[in-house]
Amino acid sequence: MSAIDNPDLEVDILRDVGALAARLPEWAERAVVGTAYFAVPAALTAVVLLAWLAVRRHPDAPQAVAAVAWSALAAVVAFLVNIPIRGFVARPRPFEDHPDAVTVLTGGHGTPTGYSFVSDHASVAMAVAVGLFLVHRGLGAAACGLALVQGFTQVLMGVHYPTDVIGGFALGTAVALLLAPLAMAVLTPLARRCGRSRRLRRLVVARPGADEGADGGSPEPAGRSGERDGAEHPVAKQRGLAA
Incomplete structure (x- = not known):
């Protein structure tokens, strides 16, 4: 398929951002590239780990851990x-x-190759952010902020059009939302099984009584536990995911 036609507005944005990039000193250029390729992915990984540590305290911990895994x-x-x-x-x-x-x-890392649309970095970052938002709104919002930073750096480095980034955000959001019910249907039983295992139990629950749902008991209502722990539960009506 031929390349997407570029509106004048998008080229104007590229020119303005390119002028900003041209004024950056060498250390700032390295900082931008390092942020895009290393700092943001590392921060997103840390946020996922924080979410995992947080949701293991939920009464419905297996389901919440499954959502973080997704x-x-x-x-x-x-x-x-x-x-x-x-x-x-x-x-x-x-x-x-x-x-x-x-x-x-x-930043000394070489010019990227391959096609431009859509941005891998933007789609991956937003998929993580939306997936986390389904189970923990605070950390999900933080991840969304990181995804926005990731998208801006791609344009600032001159390797993607703004619409490449927007398309990446849309793709990541669609994947995280549309495939979540299927993913949860597969991952939740696996998490519950791990919760019953002595060796793997700590991957799913952090304290006694937190895995009542895994043993067949009735988990605490999502709203009450969310208020106590400060995190959202992955329970949506008829879907098993958090709002």
């Missing part, structure tokens, strides 16, 4: 789904089509 798996699924999309759209990188408007920041 937030990580959703990133992998979004990356895989994007592979055929990139090949089908075949959009060149902005520095290839508009070298006069784009300043490429590499």
